[in-house]
Amino acid sequence: MARGGEPTLIASVQRALRLMEVVGEHAGGATAKTLARRTGIALPTTYHLLRTLVHEGYLEKLDDGAFILGEQVSGLHVAGQNQGLRSQVRTVMVGLREDLNAAIYLARYHEGEVEVAEIVDSPRTPRVDTWADFREAAHATAIGKCLLSGLSQEERADHFLRHPPADLTPRTITRIRDLVNRPVRPVVSDSEEYSLGTACLAAPVIGASGPVTLAISFPARKLADTKSYVRPLRTAAVEISRTLAVAGRFPAAG
Incomplete structure (x- = not known):
């Protein structure tokens, strides 16, 4: 200086x-x-x-x-656009974390697998302990169930053929027929199905190719407050939907 x-x-x-x-x-x-x-x-x-x-x-x-x-400039331009898109999405996620006092997740179903692309948490709102790979636990997480709801029943059946549902907790649902035929809901939840003591909510994100979801995790003891979580979660999901629709793509992994 x-x-x-x-x-x-x-x-x-x-x-x-x-x-x-x-x-x-x-x-x-x-x-x-x-x-x-x-x-x-x-x-x-x-x-x-x-x-x-x-x-x-x-x-x-x-x-x-x-x-x-030259080509290097084109590469910088693309990278800058992706970083800008990622920043916009994370800004919404950070706001939701502060509003709900919960860890926030953005995930997509990509090439036949569940992919958690972004997590916004803090020491006060820690992310769930991923003791089991989310790719193998779509049946037990709100993230996975929301993403799978964006697939056809045949595609869901194919997913569970590749990833047979396992008992992760006493609350885990493993009957494939129930998982494949699960009705589509505006907000999907899991209550200690993936991890005892943890509950999750997930809402679909529209505007990008393939199923995308925005989700939150919080202590299961707060399940009584679920109704107060739904509106902010859906509002944030709509905001991210618009951002992805304008960009025409999902932010590339960092």
Whole structure:
């Protein structure tokens, strides 16, 4: 840091970024002389920076001598979009955690498996102890049951053929017929079916390819408060649904 708390700026980095900005302003690309003139950077320095940027993949030089943005920039753009989407989703989840004093989960059914993509918890609201893999415990968790409700009965049957339901607690439901024919509900629950002392609620999220769910976990002793949890959970699920619908995709794993 410079004196007075001002950051120490690297002039060569600033020049390189400015060159990339100006290249981006020219749809058909721009020559080194054009870039030097537009940026005010000396031509020899411009050539040096351009060679470096081409070598690193941030620019590409065309046969006519013009420079265009390279594949590395496209990769950064995609990564930035995904990080922005993930940040939007997590913001909703953090708000829900604070409102309900519960751990929050975002999960999807992807390539035939339950995948928990995001968890927002805290020391005050710890996540459930995942002593059994969620992929093997869809029958016993609100997350899994909600995701499976987005499948056809044939797809549910196939899931349980691959992952036979096991007794995880005395409350676990393992009869496949009951699991396959389970009616679709706006909010799905489990009460100590996965872990004794823990209850969960899950609501479907719409707007992304394949079943997605937003869920919460909390001590089973708070089951009497379930009604107060439902509206905020569904509201948050709708908000995330809109976010994913606008983005047109599910946030990639970090």
